[in-house]
Amino acid sequence: EAGVTQSPTHLIKTRGQQATLRCSPISGHTSVYWYQQALGLGLQFLLWYDEGEERNRGNFPPRFSGRQFPNYSSELNVNALELEDSALYLCASSPRTGVSQDTQYFGPGTRLTVL
């Protein structure tokens, strides 16, 4: 069974540009989560999508947004990029809606570098 996949692996942008990161969940999983892993800040929850709806977002500005498509894949968009947005962005998926004890399975991440 294929795991969570993310693309691209690496992304280099300049300040002020927009970045789009993509995630495909494990087949049969309906929930998709995004996390940011920035140097010195640890792993921070960004967004949770389920059944095409944004269910929750972390403490990030509105220029971080995303969506979930009917096939449950997801996109994270970061507008007006700032240097501090440089980080590894991890996507995860889980099989059931809002079941806290369900495991979140993580993808390999997208390394975003903002110059």
Place this chain on the structure above:
Amino acid sequence: AQSVTQLGSHVSVSEGALVLLRCNYSSSVPPYLFWYVQYPNQGLQLLLKYTTGATLVKGINGFEAEFKKSETSFHLTKPSAHMSDAAEYFCAVTVSNTGKLIFGQGTTLQVKP
């Protein structure tokens, strides 16, 4: 509010020695606790999780953890370290109905030959 504290950002052990990585949590409700491992330039892989039931949880690669409610701890252990165990380890707790995992700051495990 839930939180997780990992004691020790770096732990170094010799190959074959006991591995002990410490995790303490704070939660106002019964917690669901997880340990993940991250190898360089990779995503997170689940080692084990505690939801309910048996407090000693066995995971992959010979790791196990014990949930101790009285000590609010969920320490990760492995009897004998292998070179391939060198990685960063994260303890995490879920926040009910939010989809959010709250992670500790991580512990880097170094295994010396």
